[in-house]
Amino acid sequence: MAEQNYQQKKIDMESDAELSKELKRKKRMKLIAYFAAFAIFQTIVILVFSLTVMRIKNPKFRVRSVTVDDLTFTSTPNSPSFKMSFNAEVGVKNTNFGHFKFENTTISFDYRGIQVGEAFVAKGRAKARSTKKMTVIVELNSNNIIPANSNLGSDISSGFLTLTSHSKLNGKVHLTKIIKKKKAAQMDCTMTINLESGAIQDINCK
Numbered sequence: 304m305a306e307q308n309y310q311q312k313k314i315d316m317e318s319d320a321e322l323s324k325e326l327k328r329k330k331r332m333k334l335i336a337y338f339a340a341f342a343i344f345q346t347i348v349i350l351v352f353s354l355t356v357m358r359i360k361n362p363k364f365r366v367r368s369v370t371v372d373d374l375t376f377t378s379t380p381n382s383p384s385f386k387m388s389f390n391a392e393v394g395v396k397n398t399n400f401g402h403f404k405f406e407n408t409t410i411s412f413d414y415r416g417i418q419v420g421e422a423f424v425a426k427g428r429a430k431a432r433s434t435k436k437m438t439v440i441v442e443l444n445s446n447n448i449i450p451a452n453s454n455l456g457s458d459i460s461s462g463f464l465t466l467t468s469h470s471k472l473n474g475k476v477h478l479t480k481i482i483k484k485k486k487a488a489q490m491d492c493t494m495t496i497n498l499e500s501g502a503i504q505d506i507n508c509k
C-alpha cells in the first residue's frame with residue numbers, strides 16, 4: 304500500500320514539474336512584457352517632463368496699463384514740447400514651473416528713437432506660472448528733442464504722440480534649488496498718447 308502511494312506520488316511530481324516549467328515560462332514572458340511596458344511608460348514620462356516642466360522659456364515683460372497723472376504740451380512752431388507723468392503697471396509673465404528671480408532694471412521710454420524718460424524697476428520674483436505686476440512712476444519730457452530736426456511740432460498738432468518702451472530684465476528661473484537657468488525678459492512696447500483726452504491708448508507689446 305505504501306509502495307503504491309509512493310509510485311503515484313512520483314508520477315504526480317513529474318507532471319507537476321512539467322506544469323511548473325510551463326508556468327515559469329509564462330511568468331517569464333509576463334515579466335518581460337511588464338518590463339517593456341514600464342520602459343515605454345518611463346520614456347513617455349521623461350519625454351513629457353522634458354517638453355513641459357524642464358523646458359524653460361523666457362518670461363514676458365510688458366506694459367499692461369498706464370494712468371496719466373499730469374500732461375502738458377504746446378505745439379508752438381519754434382518750440383513744441385511736452386511733459387507728462389504717469390503710473391504704468393508693468394507685468395512679468397512667467398510661464399515656467401519655477402519662479403523667476405530678476406535683477407534691478409530700467410525701462411526706457413522713447414519718442415521716435417530718442418529717450419524721453421526712464422523708469423526704475425526693483426529686483427523681485429515672479430512666481431511659477433503667474434504674472435508679477437508692479438507699478439512704476441514715469442516722468443517724461445521732450446528736453447532731449449531738438450525741435451528743428453524733429454516731427455514733434457506736427458505730431459503734437461495731430462493730437463497723438465507715439466511712444467515706445469524698451470527694457471531687459473535679467474534673471475534666473477529656479478526649477479529646484481539646484482536646477483537654475485539664466486533667462487531674460489525683453490520689453491518692446493508701443494503706445495499712443497491721446498493729447499486731447501490725456502490718456503494712453505493702444506498699448507501693444509511684442
Ligand SMILES: *[C@@H]1O[C@H](CO)[C@@H](O)[C@H](O)[C@H]1NC(C)=O
Pocket residue numbers: 406407425426
Ligand atoms: C537694486 O536697487 C536697490 C535700490 O532699490 C539698490 O539698493 C541695490 O543696490 C540694487 N542692486 C543692484 C545689484 O544693483
